Amino acid sequence: MNGARNANAGIGRAAGQVHRVLTEAWRLQPLYVSLYAILLSFVVGGVLISIIGVNPFTAYWALLRGMVGGGDEIAGSLARSVPFIGSALALAFAFRAGLFNIGAEGQLLAGGVTAAYVGALSWMSDLPGIVAIPLILIAGTMGGAIWGGIPGVLRTKTGAHEVISTIMLNSLVLFGVRWMVNSRDPVVLRDTESTVPRTDPISDTAVLPELVDSQPVLHTGLFALVGICFVVAFVLKRTTFGFEVGTVGLNPHASHYAGINVNRVIVASMAASGAFAGLAAASEISGTNGFFQPGTFFLMGFDGIAIALLARTNPVAIIAAALLWGSMLSGAPLMQQEADVSIDVVRIIQAMVLLFVAADAIVRYLFRVRELDQSPFKATSVEGAV
Amino acid sequence: MAQASGGAARPVLEVEGITKAFPGVVANDDVSLTLNQGEIHCLLGENGAGKSTLVNMVFGLYRPDQGTIKVRGEEVHFEDSGDAIARGIGMVHQHFQLIPVFTVAENIILGNEVTKGAFLDLDSARRQIDSLAERYGLAVDPDATVGELSVGEQQRVELVKALFRDADILILDEPTAVLTPGEVDDFFGVVESLTGQGKSIIFITHKLREVLAVADRITVLRAGRVVGTATAEGATQQSLANLMVGRDVVFRVDKGEADPGAPVLRTQGLRVADDRGVETVTGFDVEVRAGEIFGIAGVEGNGQRELVEAVCGMRPTAGGRVEMLGQETTDWSPRKITELGVAHVPENRSKHGVVAQYTIADNLVLNRYHHRKFSQRGVRNTAAINAEAQELVEQFDVRTPGVDAVIDTLSGGNQQKVIVARELTGDIKALVVAQPTRGLDVGSIEFIHRKIIELRDQGVAVLLVSAELDEILSLSDRIGVLYRGRLAGTVNAADATREELGLLMATGSSEGQR
Known part of the structure; x- marks a missing residue:
């Protein structure tokens, strides 16, 4: 009886130690915890694979070769990762302004359908590539920015929380574009000559140059999205606008007091977030698909949430996290082929990565509450209520 | 009113030599207070005098650094308010702790639920509430929704809630601050009926008229210290005001x-x-x-x-x-x-004055980061910002290891100096x-x-x-x-x-x- 209680207390103390170690690690090296989460997920995934009766090392070896086993594999992994950069930035940027944008899924669709529409306009073929390509990318960016900006406006004008409104806007655009692409009567955006529902092909002049003919094709959209990450890092760290975004994210009350137009920052941040998703979608339409199909972007926005959190919303770390994410998905088929382990196992490992990253945040949250109970909280009540 | 004077006075609560410090401020300094059975003891003082700190310790919300608290002659060490409630202490906070969408009965039993198996026994709770209400003249309707009640009615709910938990020492933190004059008179009636039936009350206020109307005894706090005690008979508004604001500069x-x-x-x-x-x-x-x-x-x-x-x-x-x-x-x-x-030093330092996670330098330019001096073509000039910060830190004597220290690591006084430095410079x-x-x-x-x-x-x-x-x-x-x-x-x-x-x-x- 007593022993059991002591054991319980011991476990409690040990858990407390782990929390403290984790918390410290978090503060000192924010990305350390993410690496830890990835490692842990692969360990648990390995256990899972052995339960199926497969040697996890065999499976992981196949997965690794599928990811980076050769030039084509590396190119394919890179190609798969490119759009994730944009969808992760869509979460990360808004996050810095204290907003939780989970609408990248919809912002990708809005950007993608706009890019495909503009790219297929008849006069696009008369333009040189140097004009047509920026045009299609800008169109997609604008589409995403508008779809991202709407929840920002709703938030400032009506107080509607962006989590709710972005979810609603996701559904709205998903079923909207599905109808536009499927419908034969009336024909809205459907390519009537195609047997599958998709939009008209874009003009050849609007196609992003190819880098490697891998599966999928690695195109120059890579440079656009990697470049954007560095631009965002610079904006957040060094510019006046970035300072406003960060200030609003950390303390909107102090921002208001200091004269920052909080509403303008909220709308601009949401629009910028949507723009990054829109750009990712446009680069896919232009560089990979050549037309728009709603299914292309399925889950890409939600994967972006996971990637952004894994990268701790650091725009440069997003590049690495997106590469990991995309190459795991790209390497999975070889694992299935060689070790007979379903592709879904990779999905499970990814889900666990997110879970561990998120669970750590929960731990931190709980820890902070306990910390608050000690002194700072009471110190504030002294000011307020003595 | 109860018999505060005379040999029959029996202390139910004795606070002896309590000291409590918070970072940067001593909220209570060697405070002593005795509450007798059936007495209304007023705690009087300006904002920040340490009244709430004192009663929060009696109610187990804070722990004293020094000193003892005795309930009915027995020394107690409360870990939390649950311990205080178990000793028969009840508190009605200045800001009510009620859930507006729940009914009166649900609010009263919350945390102390009357159950029959896995279900709430609201009928029996209702009967108990009705009998308490009748006994102390606290008219409440157990089935009314709290959010629809007036402030005065909500306060009665809070009182019944404390009585429901068998409190016989009641702490009322500025109970009249939220009441209309008519409600205040009703409230005084209730308070007297409570003490008439043996309850003892600590009544916090800074309204002199009320003190004289209801108190048996008065303790005046100022800057965390007891500066005087008086009986209602021996005090006037003038004498209490003198004590409360103090004569020493x-x-x-x-x-x-x-x-x-x-x-x-x-x-x-x-x-x-x-x-x-x-x-x-x-x-x-x-x-x-x-x-x-x-x-x-x-x-x-x-x-x-x-x-x-x-x-x-x-x-x-x-x-x-x-x-x-x-x-x-x-x-x-x-x-x-x-x-x-127009410069503005805000009342709420942590909410408006600073961004806690920012450095001292960033906080020093919080309202002028966009001026040409600190930002050219939209890009922040960190060198200029740091130079300005360095100058202000020296000029305003901010004690800090450097301008790139996170402001949250500074004491309240130094944080305030940062705010003052920012606001008091410039044209x-x-x-x-x-x-x-x-x-x-x-x-x-x-x-x-x-x-x-x-x-x-x-x-x-x-x-x-x-x-x-x-x-x-x-x-x-x-x-x-x-x-x-x-x-x-x-x-x-x-x-x-x-x-x-x-x-x-x-x-x-x-x-x-x-």
């Missing part, structure tokens, strides 16, 4: 005669609503001239916060106008008002300061006071809002007392007496008869 600020110039800040019939939509500034007129400090005294919650926020553009006005530097600035944005040359013509020295140590207080006077001498118009009467008296050239959202009176600081101000603050009139 803590800080003698050296300042010359004011040389007031042209009017800089003027409000006319200003009306402002608080967050709940209740108008707390109800027609406020003031004129502050260049080179003078106009102090606004008043008990907190009389509209100070809303007044300051409206003047500085942080809160929309509900009526009237604000003029600054010859322009109408009613409902201008905070940025426009700042750029006009400012008017200064609005709210509670500039709350919770600070003596050195920081003197420093900030000196800076404010320096600015006045340079011809800046200063509007000072403070709950500290000492601060108002030592800094101001003219003093206005804010009572229920308007000026109850304006006096020249040279002619002002604490007694007069204390009465104005507590009653809204210098005769003290309201």
Whole structure:
């Protein structure tokens, strides 16, 4: 009886130690915890694979070769990762302004359908590539920015929380574009000559140059999205606008007091977030698909949430996290082929990565509450209520 | 009223030599207090005197650093309020702890649920509530939804809640602050019926009239210390006001005669609503001239916060106008008002004054990061920002390892110096300061006071809002007392007496008869 209680207390103390170690690690090296989460997920995934009766090392070896086993594999992994950069930035940027944008899924669709529409306009073929390509990318960016900006406006004008409104806007655009692409009567955006529902092909002049003919094709959209990450890092760290975004994210009350137009920052941040998703979608339409199909972007926005959190919303770390994410998905088929382990196992490992990253945040949250109970909280009540 | 005097007095609660310090402030310093059975003991003091800290320790919310608490002669060490409740102590907080969408009965049993198996036994709870209500004259309807009750009714619910948990020592934290005069009279009736049946009550207030109306004994706190005890028979409003505000001057600020110039800040019939939509500034007129400090005294919650926020553009006005530097600035944005040359030291340091996670340098440019000096073509000039920060840190004596230290690592006094440094530099013509020295140590207080006077001498118009009467008296050239959202009176600081101000603050009139 007593022993059991002591054991319980011991476990409690040990858990407390782990929390403290984790918390410290978090503060000192924010990305350390993410690496830890990835490692842990692969360990648990390995256990899972052995339960199926497969040697996890065999499976992981196949997965690794599928990811980076050769030039084509590396190119394919890179190609798969490119759009994730944009969808992760869509979460990360808004996050810095204290907003939780989970609408990248919809912002990708809005950007993608706009890019495909503009790219297929008849006069696009008369333009040189140097004009047509920026045009299609800008169109997609604008589409995403508008779809991202709407929840920002709703938030400032009506107080509607962006989590709710972005979810609603996701559904709205998903079923909207599905109808536009499927419908034969009336024909809205459907390519009537195609047997599958998709939009008209874009003009050849609007196609992003190819880098490697891998599966999928690695195109120059890579440079656009990697470049954007560095631009965002610079904006957040060094510019006046970035300072406003960060200030609003950390303390909107102090921002208001200091004269920052909080509403303008909220709308601009949401629009910028949507723009990054829109750009990712446009680069896919232009560089990979050549037309728009709603299914292309399925889950890409939600994967972006996971990637952004894994990268701790650091725009440069997003590049690495997106590469990991995309190459795991790209390497999975070889694992299935060689070790007979379903592709879904990779999905499970990814889900666990997110879970561990998120669970750590929960731990931190709980820890902070306990910390608050000690002194700072009471110190504030002294000011307020003595 | 109960028999406080005479040999029969039996102490139910004895607080002996309690000391409690928070970072930067000693909230209670060797405080002792005895509560006898059936007694109403008033705890009187200004805001910040340490009344709430004291009762929060008695209720187990804080733990004393030193001293003992005895309940019915037995020493107790409360870990949390649950322990206090188990000892028969109940507390009604200034801000009610009720769930508005629950019924009265549900709120009362919450945390102490009467159950039958896995189900709530609301019928039996209702019967208990009805019998308590009848016994103490606390009319409540157990089935009413709390959110639909008046404030007075909600307070009765809180009382029944405490009695439901068998409390016989009741702590009432500023219970009348939220009541209308009629409700206050009803409330006094209830309080007397409670003590008549053997309950003992600690009654916190800063309203003198109420103290004299209900108290058996009175303990006056000031700056964390007991400065006097009295019986209701032996006290007058005048004597209590003297005790409460104190006769000793803590800080003698050296300042010359004011040389007031042209009017800089003027409000006319200003009306402002608080967050709940209740108008707390109800027609406020003031004129502050260049080179003078106009102090606004008043008990907190009389509209100070809303007044300051409206003047500085942080809160929309509900009526009237604000003029600054010859322009109408009613409902201008905070940025426009700042750029006009109006500085604002906010009341709430952590909420408005600083971004806790930012460095000292970033906090020092929080309202002017966009000026050409600190930002060229949208890119921040970190070198210029750090240079400016370095200069201000030295000039304002901020004790910090460096300008790139996160501001949250500094003490409250140093954080406040950062805010003051930011606001008091630059080309400012008017200064609005709210509670500039709350919770600070003596050195920081003197420093900030000196800076404010320096600015006045340079011809800046200063509007000072403070709950500290000492601060108002030592800094101001003219003093206005804010009572229920308007000026109850304006006096020249040279002619002002604490007694007069204390009465104005507590009653809204210098005769003290309201």
